Amino acid sequence: xxxxxxxxxxxxxxxxxxxxxxxxxxxxQWHPAVADSIIERGYPSDKVGCVRRFHLADGSELRxxxxxxxxxxxxxxxxxxxxxxxLLNYVAHVRLAPVTDGDRTFWHWESxxxxxxxxxxxxxxxxxxxxxxxxxxxIRAHMGLxx
Amino acid sequence: xxxVYVSSVIDAPVAKxxxxxxxxxxxxxxxxxxxxxxxENGEPADKVGCVRDFHLQNGxxxxxxxxxxxxYDMFCTxxxxxxxxxxxxxxxxxxxxxxxxGDKTFAEWTAEFDCAPELAADLVSGIGTNxxxxxxxxxxxxxxx
Numbered sequence: 001x002x003x004x005x006x007x008x009x010x011x012x013x014x015x016x017x018x019x020x021x022x023x024x025x026x027x028x029q030w031h032p033a034v035a036d037s038i039i040e041r042g043y044p045s046d047k048v049g050c051v052r053r054f055h056l057a058d059g060s061e062l063r064x065x066x067x068x069x070x071x072x073x074x075x076x077x078x079x080x081x082x083x084x085x086x087l088l089n090y091v092a093h094v095r096l097a098p099v100t101d102g103d104r105t106f107w108h109w110e111s112x113x114x115x116x117x118x119x120x121x122x123x124x125x126x127x128x129x130x131x132x133x134x135x136x137x138x139i140r141a142h143m144g145l146x147x
Numbered sequence: 148x149x150x151v152y153v154s155s156v157i158d159a160p161v162a163k164x165x166x167x168x169x170x171x172x173x174x175x176x177x178x179x180x181x182x183x184x185x186x187e188n189g190e191p192a193d194k195v196g197c198v199r200d201f202h203l204q205n206g207x208x209x210x211x212x213x214x215x216x217x218x219y220d221m222f223c224t225x226x227x228x229x230x231x232x233x234x235x236x237x238x239x240x241x242x243x244x245x246x247x248x249g250d251k252t253f254a255e256w257t258a259e260f261d262c263a264p265e266l267a268a269d270l271v272s273g274i275g276t277n278x279x280x281x282x283x284x285x286x287x288x289x290x291x292x
Binding site: 007097099 | 153249252
């Protein structure tokens with residue numbers, strides 16, 4: 001099983017970052033890897049158990065299920081249902097915490113998954129750098145934040 | 148129940164910061180308000196259950212018991228046994244988390260305690276500012292050096 005942990009600090013109050021991230025269907029607005037996204041069956045995007053169906057820039061389709069969502073903890077988790085990329089048993093957790101020293105935001109993004117034998121490093125690097133670190137950088141651009 | 152929460156970013160790898168703060172007897176080396184400290188009964192400072200007996204710069208005397216210490220999760224939990232502060236049932240946790248983006252440290256320090264309601268705001272602000280944030284400011288200065 002592969003485990004990934006990526007974290008960063010954003011120069012914005014935690015409430016502002018949470019307002020963007022808590023929209024489980026909003027990732028196509030800011031993540032460069034996501035071309036379009038809908039929530040299946042017309043559910044609200046903060047209904048635990050809802051499924052987001054989205055396409056990557058290369059056209060591949062993925063479905064992810066919202067497992068938990070907490071405004072009190074500013075955290076949510078989700079798993080991958082269907083994907084052309086072989087990330088198996090993929091479960092991810094996102095959580096925010098206030099940095100009271102400077103009114104900034106700590107953002108922690110972690111996941112565990114299995115891969116076909118021999119592809120661990122390749123897929124770990126892809127998720128950690130393209131999806132998570134790429135997501136950090138994209139939120140900075142989306143919210144107009146400096147480094 | 149009053150609650151204190153202070154968090155900061157230390158510009159140093161988490162292992163380096165943890166090496167400093169995991170020593171339950173090391174407060175005088177990084178919390179400016181603390182003058183001197185010893186562990187009672189000659190016990191090691193990472194023995195869960197040990198008691199640190201220390202004095203502040205103003206002469207106040209405190210005793211605190213180590214309740215939990217994890218090198219894996221990088222946290223330390225302790226309670227106040229004796230202090231001149233008008234509070235009871237004080238439990239605090241200092242926790243470090245790596246910031247992978249830039250190899251820095253996210254430091255969180257929380258405390259919960261009971262006290263008279265009219266004293267809560269001053270106690271929360273005093274502990275948060277004079278101890279927790281002052282400790283983080285000191286770490287930030289030391290880690291730059």
